[in-house]
Amino acid sequence: MNDIGAQADGALGAFCLDTTITGGFDTFLRGWQTQVGDDFPQPTYSPATIRDFRMKTRVAKVRDVAIVDVHGVSAAETAGTPGGVEDQVRLYVMRRGAWTLSDPRDRGEHTISAGQFLLRYVGRPAHFTTVPQTTAKILVLPAATLKPLLGNRIITGPVGAAEVRLLVAHATMVHAAMADLSPVGVQAVHSTLIELAKAVARRRFDDVEPQLAPAIVQAAKDLAGSLLADPELSPAILARELNVSVRTLQRAFAAVGESVTAYIRHRRLEEARLALTAPHGEPRVSVSELAAHWQFADSSHFTRAFKKRYGQTPTEYARSIRPARD
Structure with a gap:
C-alpha cells in the first residue's frame, strides 16, 4: 500500500495495492478505509471473492470524487442484500473483460463490455459481478451536480468518444499529480473532473472552455502516442478524433507552452x-x-x-x- 498525499482535511487520499503479490482482501479493505474513507464504502463481497481476491488497484480521492483503476485477475461478485442509500453518479470505462451491474429499479442487468462506458445515477446499492482479467476505470461522482442532467437515464457508448477521452486523460493526470497538489490545485482538478463528467452526460463539451485545455492536451498526447508511426498523424487528425477544431487544439497546447507539431x-x-x-x-x-x-x-x-x-x-x-x- 502506498499513501501518496492524503491531506489533513480529508480532501485528498490515495493508495495503490497489488493483492496478487501481497496481502489479500483484508489488506485491501483496510487500505481503502484508511486512505479513501467512509464516503466511498465498499460493498459486501461473496465468500468466493474474499477467498480468492487477486486485484491490482489504484485509487485517488479528490474531495467528493473517487477515481478507481482496477485490474481484477480473479472474478469479483457482491453478496447479501444491499441496504442504505448511495446517492452517487458512477462512470465505468471498460478496457478489458466485462462488468455486470444489477439495477434495483427495474430488476434488470447492464453488462459493460471492453471498449464501452456506462454512466448512471446510483440511488440505492446494487450488486455487480466481474469476469477474470477485467480492467476498468471507475469514477464515483457527486449526485448533486450530475443527477439533474441524468435523471434515470443510463448513458452508454464507446470509450473513444471525445468527452470520455478527455475525462479519462484528466483523471490519469490527477493520479500523477496527487502528491504535488496545492489547495488551489485540488479545486482546479476537481472542477475539471465535474465539468468533464457533465460533458459525458450531455455527450458534448465546451471546446473553448479554458479550464479544459490541460485535459484536451493530455487526451491529444495519449492519442498521439498510439499513432506515432502513422504517416497520417497530424494536428488535424488529433483534432478530428477529439471532436475539436485544429485551432482549439493548438490553443490548448499553447496554453501549456507547447505546439502540437513540436510535440x-x-x-x-x-x-x-x-x-x-x-x-x-x-x-x-x-x-x-x-x-x-x-x-x-x-x-x-x-x-x-x-x-x-x-x-x-x-x-x-x-x-x-x-x-x-x-
Whole structure:
C-alpha cells in the first residue's frame, strides 16, 4: 500500500495495492478505509471473492470524487442484500473483460463490455459481478451536480468518444499529480473532473472552455502516442478524433507552452533515441530505417533534427552509449 498525499482535511487520499503479490482482501479493505474513507464504502463481497481476491488497484480521492483503476485477475461478485442509500453518479470505462451491474429499479442487468462506458445515477446499492482479467476505470461522482442532467437515464457508448477521452486523460493526470497538489490545485482538478463528467452526460463539451485545455492536451498526447508511426498523424487528425477544431487544439497546447507539431516531432525523436539503446545482441536499426519508420522526410532531415534535440547525431549517440551498454 502506498499513501501518496492524503491531506489533513480529508480532501485528498490515495493508495495503490497489488493483492496478487501481497496481502489479500483484508489488506485491501483496510487500505481503502484508511486512505479513501467512509464516503466511498465498499460493498459486501461473496465468500468466493474474499477467498480468492487477486486485484491490482489504484485509487485517488479528490474531495467528493473517487477515481478507481482496477485490474481484477480473479472474478469479483457482491453478496447479501444491499441496504442504505448511495446517492452517487458512477462512470465505468471498460478496457478489458466485462462488468455486470444489477439495477434495483427495474430488476434488470447492464453488462459493460471492453471498449464501452456506462454512466448512471446510483440511488440505492446494487450488486455487480466481474469476469477474470477485467480492467476498468471507475469514477464515483457527486449526485448533486450530475443527477439533474441524468435523471434515470443510463448513458452508454464507446470509450473513444471525445468527452470520455478527455475525462479519462484528466483523471490519469490527477493520479500523477496527487502528491504535488496545492489547495488551489485540488479545486482546479476537481472542477475539471465535474465539468468533464457533465460533458459525458450531455455527450458534448465546451471546446473553448479554458479550464479544459490541460485535459484536451493530455487526451491529444495519449492519442498521439498510439499513432506515432502513422504517416497520417497530424494536428488535424488529433483534432478530428477529439471532436475539436485544429485551432482549439493548438490553443490548448499553447496554453501549456507547447505546439502540437513540436510535440509529435519530439516524441518520434525520443522513440528513435530509445531504439538506438537496444541491448547488446539485439539487431540495431540503421539511421535510414529509423528516419523512415518515424516519418522523417529522409535521413538527413532526421539526423539534423536528432542533433538539434540531443546534441549528437544518431550515429554519434549510438557510439557514445555502446561501451557502457556492451
